[in-house]
Amino acid sequence: MNRYAVIMAGGRGERFWPESRTAKPKQFLTLVGDRSLIQQSYDRILPLIPAENIFIVLGKQHLALAKEQLPEIPPENFLVEPVGRNTAPCIGLAAIHIRRRDPEGVMLVFPSDHMIMGATDYHQCLEKAFHWAVKENCLVTIGIKPSRPETGYGYIEREGDGLDTGPSVFPVRRFVEKPDPERAWEFVQAGCFYWNSGIFIWKAHVILERIKEHIPELAAGLDRIDPSIGSSQYDEVLGQVFPNMPSISVDFGIMEKSPEILMVQGDFGWDDLGSWGALDRIALRDERGMKIQGDFVGYDNDDCLIYGQEGLIAALGVQNLIIVRSGEVVMVCDKERSQEVRELVRLCKEKHLEQYL
Amino acid sequence: MNRYAVIMAGGRGERFWPESRTAKPKQFLTLVGDRSLIQQSYDRILPLIPAENIFIVLGKQHLALAKEQLPEIPPENFLVEPVGRNTAPCIGLAAIHIRRRDPEGVMLVFPSDHMIMGATDYHQCLEKAFHWAVKENCLVTIGIKPSRPETGYGYIEREGDGLDTGPSVFPVRRFVEKPDPERAWEFVQAGCFYWNSGIFIWKAHVILERIKEHIPELAAGLDRIDPSIGSSQYDEVLGQVFPNMPSISVDFGIMEKSPEILMVQGDFGWDDLGSWGALDRIALRDERGMKIQGDFVGYDNDDCLIYGQEGLIAALGVQNLIIVRSGEVVMVCDKERSQEVRELVRLCKEKHLEQYL
Numbered sequence: 001m002n003r004y005a006v007i008m009a010g011g012r013g014e015r016f017w018p019e020s021r022t023a024k025p026k027q028f029l030t031l032v033g034d035r036s037l038i039q040q041s042y043d044r045i046l047p048l049i050p051a052e053n054i055f056i057v058l059g060k061q062h063l064a065l066a067k068e069q070l071p072e073i074p075p076e077n078f079l080v081e082p083v084g085r086n087t088a089p090c091i092g093l094a095a096i097h098i099r100r101r102d103p104e105g106v107m108l109v110f111p112s113d114h115m116i117m118g119a120t121d122y123h124q125c126l127e128k129a130f131h132w133a134v135k136e137n138c139l140v141t142i143g144i145k146p147s148r149p150e151t152g153y154g155y156i157e158r159e160g161d162g163l164d165t166g167p168s169v170f171p172v173r174r175f176v177e178k179p180d181p182e183r184a185w186e187f188v189q190a191g192c193f194y195w196n197s198g199i200f201i202w203k204a205h206v207i208l209e210r211i212k213e214h215i216p217e218l219a220a221g222l223d224r225i226d227p228s229i230g231s232s233q234y235d236e237v238l239g240q241v242f243p244n245m246p247s248i249s250v251d252f253g254i255m256e257k258s259p260e261i262l263m264v265q266g267d268f269g270w271d272d273l274g275s276w277g278a279l280d281r282i283a284l285r286d287e288r289g290m291k292i293q294g295d296f297v298g299y300d301n302d303d304c305l306i307y308g309q310e311g312l313i314a315a316l317g318v319q320n321l322i323i324v325r326s327g328e329v330v331m332v333c334d335k336e337r338s339q340e341v342r343e344l345v346r347l348c349k350e351k352h353l354e355q356y357l
Numbered sequence: 358m359n360r361y362a363v364i365m366a367g368g369r370g371e372r373f374w375p376e377s378r379t380a381k382p383k384q385f386l387t388l389v390g391d392r393s394l395i396q397q398s399y400d401r402i403l404p405l406i407p408a409e410n411i412f413i414v415l416g417k418q419h420l421a422l423a424k425e426q427l428p429e430i431p432p433e434n435f436l437v438e439p440v441g442r443n444t445a446p447c448i449g450l451a452a453i454h455i456r457r458r459d460p461e462g463v464m465l466v467f468p469s470d471h472m473i474m475g476a477t478d479y480h481q482c483l484e485k486a487f488h489w490a491v492k493e494n495c496l497v498t499i500g501i502k503p504s505r506p507e508t509g510y511g512y513i514e515r516e517g518d519g520l521d522t523g524p525s526v527f528p529v530r531r532f533v534e535k536p537d538p539e540r541a542w543e544f545v546q547a548g549c550f551y552w553n554s555g556i557f558i559w560k561a562h563v564i565l566e567r568i569k570e571h572i573p574e575l576a577a578g579l580d581r582i583d584p585s586i587g588s589s590q591y592d593e594v595l596g597q598v599f600p601n602m603p604s605i606s607v608d609f610g611i612m613e614k615s616p617e618i619l620m621v622q623g624d625f626g627w628d629d630l631g632s633w634g635a636l637d638r639i640a641l642r643d644e645r646g647m648k649i650q651g652d653f654v655g656y657d658n659d660d661c662l663i664y665g666q667e668g669l670i671a672a673l674g675v676q677n678l679i680i681v682r683s684g685e686v687v688m689v690c691d692k693e694r695s696q697e698v699r700e701l702v703r704l705c706k707e708k709h710l711e712q713y714l
Contacts, residue, residue, distance in 0.1 A: 018669075297705050300694075311685030314686065314704075329669045329670075330669070331672070337673055340673055343656070344671045344673060348669070351654060
């Protein structure tokens, strides 16, 4: 029984525009440290899973970039989605590939563009998750102890007492979608709620059985693709079947509907890096709260995130702004509204300014 | 007795950084309309003075650019200052050239980078100024009726009653340097104070006599250069003498010390375009006070000046900012502090970031 990793790299990272672009979305950017987020994801998992067992699921337009950034991964492990169809089809596709290689294979699935600090704790947590996923033949997820009443994440409520310690393991009572601020506050107070990290561990055949149970159209599509794996018909069949699959998340389609899910408590630093505001949260600040990356001049500025990989940013007498320069695009945004950057992307489309996306 | 124009184009325009750069300062930029400020200055004066009588005084590093922008002006009319030495040496140099061409020549001197609206009123005003400069053999200046208590300009106080009407002509009582806000307010209330536009009219030999009287070292230098005009020694003599001339403004060195100066009241729209704040003042605004030049997307923004000749600027939820993108430089500045942009230029030098200047 082998272990596999599935790195989901189909995201568009629109809230990191203009640094994140259609041609090079967030997961391929070096936002923190000196490797891209997907490279860091790869580096981080390598001590547990060998490169030949690591799969990348992504869009065709990013295949060349991904192969360039991750040359150690065998070419056949890059699974191309003909179109983006949310996480359930993505995971289902990876699962049929893994089941082909090892009918009892156990897979770790996670997004390519999250930030994790504390690799040792992360590895311990995953070891525990693998252990329980195999032992119980069940779905396992990682829950992060919340450190603030975040409204941008989904939550997991645990049930009863821990089944194991160091890291703790709990049965899941329920998954909760992104709460309003009041509920988020209650969740943090209650102590039995965790952030849904989007990291999952299960045997390939177990998740495929759950898909069959809860999303039968998706299971039917996967059953059509499965026999073509490794054959010359694969691309054609995939291209016919995949676009017609239901676009649904694994959280909504499977997790919220399945009983007997286990949650391992993740005690490593984690951030989904969902927006510039998230980068602002983790970046190093000076005594006036300025977080600066790139060439900068200025004075009398407070609490701004300044981000430019090239060129110069100058600021004078401004507060609470996110200022980003990326190529030919400049973005200046109230720091409290970084979640809305996606809306600027929408406006660009509306104004036929796609060349800036 | 011929008329000549001297367009002073030696300014650095630092307060318009980053659009204004060392290699292409403000006067060569198309900030308003579709011709550069110096081209607009040229166009505006052409109905009164033929191209062959228009001189441009400028630094060597901008000679090629100026010739390219003003191809109608004869090459010998571009007077190169070996180094910048403020307005008195600049005007003195032009005056000896003009006196050589016409001992009784009358010259109009003005900065290349100001904004003037209302060409007809401007022309009437200048006609009146030429008339009095010739008739009285005196120094004539143009005063602008102030429309706000501006602290960024020098003022002219008029004396007694008008000598002429349509436009009015007054004797000057005194020149006053940039006032503090309280005095500026008093000036505007008083009704007898005008903005010093930096536009002057006089016979070449008259200003040279005043220079001899008030700045004798400058006069001595000009006397050394004068005989070489038109000869092969000119450049060499200029290069030796000019850098040793006193760096002094015509306002401080001559105007504030001379009796019997006349002021013609300028009733045309005038702005020295001294900073981004000035451009903000004159730019067209939408219903939320946004003034936008270039590709832009954004919402919930108020009272910002957005300026980018290329690329895209995006803004979300910001107020009272000047946002400029020029080439590889982005500047974001509190609108009230646009006068301080020069300080950012100084910081660039201090940090050895001259490539952005």
